[in-house]
Amino acid sequence: MRGTLYIVAAPSGAGKSSLVNACLARDPNICLSISFTSRDPRPGERHAEHYHFIGREEFQRMIDAGDFFEHALVHGDWKGTARQSVEPQLAAGRDVLLEIDWQGARQVRAQVPEAVSVFILPPSREALLERMRKRGQDSEAVMAARLAAAREEMSHYDEFDYVIVNEHFDTAVGEMCAIFAASRLRREAQASRHADLIAALLVPD
Numbered sequence: 001m002r003g004t005l006y007i008v009a010a011p012s013g014a015g016k017s018s019l020v021n022a023c024l025a026r027d028p029n030i031c032l033s034i035s036f037t038s039r040d041p042r043p044g045e046r047h048a049e050h051y052h053f054i055g056r057e058e059f060q061r062m063i064d065a066g067d068f069f070e071h072a073l074v075h076g077d078w079k080g081t082a083r084q085s086v087e088p089q090l091a092a093g094r095d096v097l098l099e100i101d102w103q104g105a106r107q108v109r110a111q112v113p114e115a116v117s118v119f120i121l122p123p124s125r126e127a128l129l130e131r132m133r134k135r136g137q138d139s140e141a142v143m144a145a146r147l148a149a150a151r152e153e154m155s156h157y158d159e160f161d162y163v164i165v166n167e168h169f170d171t172a173v174g175e176m177c178a179i180f181a182a183s184r185l186r187r188e189a190q191a192s193r194h195a196d197l198i199a200a201l202l203v204p205d
Helices: 016-026 056-064 087-091 102-111 125-135 140-154 169-184 187-193 195-201
Strands: 005-009 030-032 068-074 077-082 095-099 116-121 162-165
Touching: 005 016, 005 102, 005 169, 016 030, 016 095, 016 169, 056 068, 056 077, 068 102, 077 102, 095 102, 102 116, 116 169, 125 140, 162 169, 169 187, 187 195
Parallel strands: 005 095, 005 116, 030 095, 116 162
Antiparallel strands: 068 077
16 A cells, blocks of 8 residues: 655744654654755754755756656755655655645645645744744844745645644644544545455445
């Protein structure tokens, strides 16, 4: 049985990565696809754990070779998901989660219409700006640009199947895990997973 592809997107500062990591810790049946990026690592980021960090020339080579499942230019840097990070796992029946932006999500849905997509919203603009400031990595000018980009990102929330407001972290984690659980209980998935049981139950007396 083919695995399910999950898409999780959010504006910068909405807490997407923290939510995803908490859900992955609870649900061992989902693997995270590590994205590629052309930007330099930020403090604390490690290659092949947070991103695959590669140069712009190498990224362009991969684009030209058709190696990406999706890719987009985000805040002046390239980000993308390699096909090798997704297709083999789905074919083997494993669920795969993509942390991508709305542009990448649109590309993925065009190829995998049955993908389950989730958008994370902050509880307020003030909370979003405060989370950006807590990172302590960007200047005020950069944060202003990121806030403007976040407004653009959030305007695409209605392209997603589910929306979670990350006001209370534990609640948001529970809601995301509930989405994963519910998607596995859809009729089509259960009919395939329990075909023998259903056939036995429907045998006439």
